[in-house]
Amino acid sequence: AASPVMENEITSVTSVSATGLPRTAVVGVLGGGQLGRMMALAAANLGVRLKCLDPAPDAPAAVVAEHVQGHFRDAAAIEDFVKSQGVDVLTMEIEHINTDALMQAAADVQVDIEPSPATIRVIQDKFAQKQHFEAHGVPLPQFRNIKCRGCMEATGKAFGYPFMLKAKRLAYDGRGNYVVRSESELDAAAAALGGYEAGLYAERFAPFVKELAVMVVRSRDGKVVSYPVVETIHKDNICHVTEAPADVPPAVQAQAREVAEKAISCLEGAGIFGVEMFLLGDGSLLLNEVAPRPHNSGHYTQDGCLTSQFENHVRAVLGWPLGDTRLTAGCAIMLNLLGEADGEEGVRRAHEVMGRAYATPGCKVHWYGKEGMKVGRKVGHINILAPSREEARAKLGSLDPSGLAALQ
Ligand code: ATP
Ligand code: MG
Ligand code: MG
Numbered sequence: 001a002a003s004p005v006m007e008n009e010i011t012s013v014t015s016v017s018a019t020g021l022p023r024t025a026v027v028g029v030l031g032g033g034q035l036g037r038m039m040a041l042a043a044a045n046l047g048v049r050l051k052c053l054d055p056a057p058d059a060p061a062a063v064v065a066e067h068v069q070g071h072f073r074d075a076a077a078i079e080d081f082v083k084s085q086g087v088d089v090l091t092m093e094i095e096h097i098n099t100d101a102l103m104q105a106a107a108d109v110q111v112d113i114e115p116s117p118a119t120i121r122v123i124q125d126k127f128a129q130k131q132h133f134e135a136h137g138v139p140l141p142q143f144r145n146i147k148c149r150g151c152m153e154a155t156g157k158a159f160g161y162p163f164m165l166k167a168k169r170l171a172y173d174g175r176g177n178y179v180v181r182s183e184s185e186l187d188a189a190a191a192a193l194g195g196y197e198a199g200l201y202a203e204r205f206a207p208f209v210k211e212l213a214v215m216v217v218r219s220r221d222g223k224v225v226s227y228p229v230v231e232t233i234h235k236d237n238i239c240h241v242t243e244a245p246a247d248v249p250p251a252v253q254a255q256a257r258e259v260a261e262k263a264i265s266c267l268e269g270a271g272i273f274g275v276e277m278f279l280l281g282d283g284s285l286l287l288n289e290v291a292p293r294p295h296n297s298g299h300y301t302q303d304g305c306l307t308s309q310f311e312n313h314v315r316a317v318l319g320w321p322l323g324d325t326r327l328t329a330g331c332a333i334m335l336n337l338l339g340e341a342d343g344e345e346g347v348r349r350a351h352e353v354m355g356r357a358y359a360t361p362g363c364k365v366h367w368y369g370k371e372g373m374k375v376g377r378k379v380g381h382i383n384i385l386a387p388s389r390e391e392a393r394a395k396l397g398s399l400d401p402s403g404l405a406a407l408q
Helices: 004-015 034-045 075-085 099-109 117-124 126-135 149-159 183-192 250-265 309-318 343-358 389-399 401-407
Strands: 026-030 049-054 066-069 089-092 143-146 163-167 177-180 200-204 208-218 224-226 230-235 238-244 271-280 285-291 331-338 363-367 378-386
Touching: 026 034, 026 075, 026 309, 034 049, 034 309, 049 075, 066 075, 075 099, 089 099, 089 309, 099 117, 117 126, 126 143, 126 200, 126 285, 143 149, 149 163, 149 183, 149 200, 177 183, 208 250, 208 285, 208 309, 224 250, 230 401, 238 389, 238 401, 250 271, 250 285, 271 309, 331 343, 331 389, 343 363, 343 378, 343 389, 378 389, 389 401
Parallel strands: 026 049, 026 089, 049 066
Antiparallel strands: 143 200, 163 177, 163 200, 208 224, 208 230, 208 271, 230 238, 238 331, 271 285, 331 378, 363 378
């Protein structure tokens, strides 16, 4: 039989952590897509139970997390989820949630929400997000509210052409953006984004030489820690390839991490954040946007860093110490597996790339197990690790020549 001392030791380890949260904490996640799925895998390694709320019966996270079917925009569904599942901390894998419902649920069932609903509210409205960062001195492309045809004309005169017209809300993968190339496109651009009532704003076109991204994790007490800087390459507005560290001078890397840390320092709540930036020809940086959750540009951290973005998110929301963000390889490239065709043909082509990756040393395959294949759909990714940039790029070239061409 165990001695009383042993029992006490076990009790002290399993009951309460240094932060007061139970070690056996249940993390509830709004949304059960691939981000929730990878969060669940990381949580399981820490002995943390993760449960997700998602309306889809075949949510990708359901295979590895406890899945409750219900909508993450519905206050009653959120409240029921928190109460019936014993959720200690509620977090999310998607920012397009109903923050009123979230605040209502928080008030009714007394659950801790990380990052805070106020942060989600600011971020999910891209115009409000820009105003927030401007007020805190974060460098941004010039922007202005668009309420009418007259504002559009004035913007064309002030910013010149092309300028970016963006929907304030519900944007992703470039849906919600329109590059306005001349005055003759003003009406078509506004109409394409749902008209002026939908909520539009404009940004000056940033003549970037590269797009960079930095993951930043924020602890409950407001400490921020950044990850290495990555270059992101998009294909049809969807993340295609990322390379870490980005092939930019050390001073630019330091500056990018500084801008990213500054942006996340002026938000509330704990968790991982993705920060997208533009690098201009003169070496200066402008913030594009922030995501309050794990981000595609941070997938390389799963195999390329000591602590993945998913593990650090779980640690952060639970109030645990944050993990080391350093790279463990000289270079880490991530190749997204995007549907290249609908149905079986798309599956066949993705499997071809995966097959080559399985046979290539230094490659790690991540497959999301989604039902159904569609053009442009994110169905998996491959992390490529090598001691040097040249070696990592050579491996990328053998998997996806177009990805390599885009990086060079
Ligand atoms: P995500 O899927 O990253 O959430 P999104 O739909 O929110 O994308 P943005 O990040 O606003 O869209 O823009 C998508 C892409 O369009 C950027 O990565 C960049 O390539 C380009 N872009 C956006 N804003 C500007 C700008 N002001 N100047 C130049 N290019 C821009
Ligand atoms: Mg976005
Ligand atoms: Mg973006």
